[in-house]
Amino acid sequence: MNKLLKKVLDNYLIEKEKPLKDNNLAKVVTKDLVSSIREKVQNDKYVIKGSVGQGQWAEIPWICIFDKTISTQTTKGIYIAILFKADMTGLYLTLNQGWTFFAETYKPLEEAVLLQSFR
Numbered sequence: 001m002n003k004l005l006k007k008v009l010d011n012y013l014i015e016k017e018k019p020l021k022d023n024n025l026a027k028v029v030t031k032d033l034v035s036s037i038r039e040k041v042q043n044d045k046y047v048i049k050g051s052v053g054q055g056q057w058a059e060i061p062w063i064c065i066f067d068k069t070i071s072t073q074t075t076k077g078i079y080i081a082i083l084f085k086a087d088m089t090g091l092y093l094t095l096n097q098g099w100t101f102f103a104e105t106y107k108p109l110e111e112a113v114l115l116q117s118f119r
Contacts, residue, residue: 001036004028008061009088016057026052029061037065047072059086064096076101 007028015025029050037048050063063082064074071077076098084091 001033001040004033004036005082005091008033008084009091012052012061012084012088020053020055020057023052029063033063037063041065045069060084071098074098074100 008025011025015023020026029052031050034048034050041048045068047066047068048063049066050061052058052061061084062074065080066072066077067079071079074081074096078095078097081094081096082091083094
């Protein structure tokens with residue numbers, strides 16, 4: 001897994017200048033690293049996903065590990081994420097919380113904050 005992570009760190013900024021479709025480095029993140037983590041977890045309780053963007057390269061590629069009982073998407077719930085630094089000098093292992101669910105459920109945000117203050 002270390003070799004795959006290093007490959008992303010060493011090549012992402014170069015590959016980002018090339019088309020995303022059928023890019024081999026994109027497959028390292030979305031397939032090879034995901035498979036490597038899946039081998040170590042060996043449990044059907046988790047969903048593992050990686051992304052380098054949709055249609056165009058993301059500034060920050062990521063790999064997430066989701067507990068199926070909590071969430072299987074980055075928009076809601078709590079999950080573990082490997083986030084690469086934008087300048088590719090390293091990466092972070094983080095515990096993240098999806099925010100999109102709250103932003104869409106409690107529109108406008110000012111009303112959600114006001115409702116919270118009355119509880």
